[in-house]
Amino acid sequence: MKKYFITGATGTIGKEVVTALLEKNNMVVAATRNTEKSKGLFGSKVTPIHFDYQNRNTFNQIEGTDGVFIIGPPLNPALFELLEPFVNYLQDNYTGRVVYLSGYGMDTLKEMPFHGLMEDKLKTSNLNWNIVRPGFFMQNFGNYERENIEQRNVLFSPAGEGKTPFVSSRDIAGSIAVLLTDANRKHQTHILTGAKAYSHFDVAKLLTTITGNPIIYANPDPDTYRKVLKDSGTPNFIADYMIPIYSLIKNGNIKNTTDSIKTLTGTDPETLEDVLRRDFL
Template identity: 30%
Template sequence: MAKTLVIGANGTVGTELVKLLIAQGHDVRKATSKAVKDPARDVHLNLVSGEGLAQAFAGVSKVFLLCPPGYTNHDELLKPAIDAAKAQGVQKLVLMTAMGANADESAPLRKAEVHLQNSGLAYNIIRPNWFMQNFNTFWIQGILEHGKIFLPLGASKGSFIDARDIAAVAAQLLSKDDFNNRDFDLTGSVALDHDEVAKILSAATGRTITYEDIPPDVLLGGLLQAGLPKPYAEFLLLILSYFKAGYSERTTDAVQTILGRAPGTLEQYARDYRSAWVTAS
C-alpha cells in the first residue's frame, strides 16, 4: 500500500486520519515540527521555516496537507509544500482548507488551493465547516468554568461537522481515485444555532449549559489573554463574523457522496465526548 505522509498528524483531524489510514493498510509517515521520537514512523517537517521539506516528501506517494494553526499567511506556508510534493514525485495530495476559502480569490487559503490546482498533481481539496470538536477544545473554558458557550454569534446557525468525518473523508480520498481533482465543502447534515448546541450538550452531560452572546472585543481579549498571536486572533474574529452573517449555515451532501453515509450528528458527538465537559461538575 502507498506510503502516505500526514502533515498535522497530531491535530484534531490528523490523529483520527492516521488511525484510519493504518487500519486501511497505508504505510503512514507522520510529520512533526518537534523532535522525532520514532524515526521509523515520524519525520521532521517545519512548514514555517521550511526545514525538512525535501526529506519529508521523499519516497511518499500520497500526502495530506493543512496549514499549521496560529498563522494567517497560509499560501506562503502551503505553496512550498505543494512544490516539494511535486518535485519528489508524489502521486496525489489532499489539501484541507476551510469552507468559504474559495469565496475570495485574494485570500491566502484560496491562493494555496489555486496553486495546487495548477500544480499538475492529482489532488482533492476539502473545506470543512466549523468543527464540532471546537466545543471540547477552543470554547471549553467557558463551559467548564461557567456552564456557558461565550461567542459573538447572535442567533446565527452553523452546519457543524465532526472532525472524525473529515478524517474519514480524507482517508477515502487518499485511498481511492474516484473523486480525483475535485473539491468538496464538508458539513454536517443540519444547521444549529448555539442555543440548540447548548441544549444538546446539556442533555448529554446532565449539566446546565447555555449560550451567551458576547461582543467581539470581549472574545478578542480572551483570545489574546490565552496567548494567541494578535493577527491570528483577529483572523478568528473575522471568520466568526462570516458565521454571524450566515455563511456557515449551508449544508452539503459531500460526506454522503464520498462515504456513502450521513455525517455524524452533534448529539452523537456530545455523547462520545461527554467526559470533556463533566470533569468540573
C-alpha cells in the same frame, strides 16, 4: 501496500486521517515537528519523521510515498506563506496524490485569504490534487471551549444567531482517506458538513442536556469579544483571526449542508450530539 505522508499527524484532523488509513491497511509516515508525540499516539504503527514547513531540508522525505495530505496549523494568518515552499517542492518533485484541507466559506473571506490562495495554487498546478473544505469542527467545543463550558457554563464565540452544520473530525478524516487512496478521484473539491445546521444557542441547549449544567450562549458582539479576550491576557491576534472566521456563521455564509461525506465514505456523518457526548461525558 501503499504509503501515505500525513502532515499534522498529531492534530485534531491528522490523527484521525492516520487512523482511517491504518484501518484500510496502508502504511503511514507521520510528519510533524514533535516526533515523540507521534510515537506516543501511534507507537510502531507509523513511521514518525521530523517535518517542518519552515525547513526545506525536511521536504525530501515524501520520496517513495503514494500520497501526501497537507494541513496547516490553526491561527496563522500567514498560512499560505508557510505552506507555499512545500507545495512548490511537490510541484517540482512529486507525482503522487495530494489532498489539501481548506475550509468551508474560506474562499470568500477577503480578510483571511490563505486557504483560497492555496486552493488557487493547487488548481493551477500540475499536481494530482483533491481539496476538502470542512465546516467548523464539532471537536472545537472540546478543544477550544472546554474551559468556558466546564468552568464558566458559557459559550463565548462571536457567531451571532447564525446556524452552521458542524462536522466531525472523524468524518472529515474518512473523506480525506478516500480522496488519498481512490485513484478515480482527481481534481475534486468537496465541502464537508454534518447533516444538520445548529446555532450556538442550539449547542448551548445540547451541552446543558449532556453535562447537566446550565450552559448559556453569551452571543458577544465583536467589540465585547475582543475586550474580554484582551482582559483575560489573550494576544490580540486571536480576536483578529476569530472574528472574521465566526462572521461566516453570523452572516449565514456557511449554513447549507452537503451530502459529500455520505457520497465519499458511504456512511452518514456523526451527529453533534454523538460528538459532544463523547467529548463531555
